[in-house]
Amino acid sequence: MSTQNQKVVVISGASQGIGAALVAAYRSRGHAVVATSRTIAPSGDPDLITVRGDISEPATAEQVIAAGVERFGRIDTLISNAGIFLARPFTDYTRDEFATMVGVNLAGFFHLAQPAIDHMLTRGTGHVVTITSSLVDHAISHVPSALTSLTKGGLQSATKSLAIEYARHGIRVNAVSPGIIKTPMNPTEAHDALSGLIPVGRMGEPGDIVSAVTFLDDSPYITGEILHVDGGQSAGH
Template sequence: MKNKTVIITGASTGIGKAIATYFIERDSNVVMNSSNEENLKNTYLELGSPSNAVYLAGDISSQNTGKELVRLALETFNSVDVLINNAGVFAPKPFLDVEEEDLELYWNVNLKGTYFTTQAAIPEMIQQQKGSIINIGTVLVDHAIGGFPATAPITSKGAIHSLTRQLAAEFGKSNIKVNTIAPGIIRSPLQEKIGIEDADSLAGLHLLNRIGEANEIAEAAYYLAASDFITGETINVAGGHTVGHAI
């Protein structure tokens, strides 16, 4: 992945920050995005203002943001080799309390953001006859938890899982690989945002009896980005969350 150009959305905190750090440290060219310009700038500075990275703030639910990210990648690094659609929002809310504005939020940011940014990147990958797109889903699409009602965000993530397979089929002949990473419970600022004070208390949801670290998602993303023969897959990085239960 040295000198390959990687666009990462939601790169200012949590999993996205870990992914950006991982690729930057391995000499990939990275275009970082977040809707929060202050957080994004601070993360860039924290990483030492690396010469192999640039950043652009913008809301990915807007088609223009994806176009601008691709433009910046081409202008700065002359290619678009990998797109990692990490940006997203997630919070639990009982099904009967979900309102139209909730659905609009998750579908706009999670699904439309992934859709539009991918739509901007694929034409360049077709020209190159090579590319990798990595979407971030969730194990909760295939392993629902009754005590954690989150139908609004999970339906948007489920759509991303389906989108992954369809894109893999549609663009496989152009040597474009499309995969999803479905994380389990990962230590990140998201846990606190949704009211989970002690993320480690959820360790029992995983057969390995611990929660995951953001760097472990970054490792999986790097593997998929470098792979030439994996496409259309959903890779669970979840410590056995979807496999079974410990009693």
């Protein structure tokens, strides 16, 4: 059971990249964490619950929220980080790829956010942060990404809608919109080429996204915000 002052944070897509960095950051703050992904390892830390599963499946999301409430007594913040990115010409996407991206990027958020917000309503407080993509606002011809815009763009729209719906219930909803970040999603051999697509001339680090998420989490007067962390990508070229 968490103490009264110990925040409880749920993080999806938590086994590597931005998600793993978020887990480490919140644990370093002394907060309890419920972390989930398909491949996440078991935890020996009493203040870190790991749930292995496919977030596109409703049962996984239900297990994640239930585990957090049972162990720690509450959920304060949900960070919906799980996502799939596939750069393909639009006509080359397969039906399976479409179903997978919709399942993880959109359905995964729905399955996790619905019970989390339902729980937050009982407490009259809470915060939801979605991780989207700057490609939603600024397409790049060298990075065809229509399904990313379709799914992550949906999350950005939902962020604003949910922020207004729950503003008077003590629940805030924000999004962080990353540019091109050094994660396993971007192979090392592509870093030089990818850096050339960014106005500041370099890729971002997972810590840049962590800083943005924690800033929003620490800012009680911000809701409905889409915070771009992309080296100027969304501003133009």
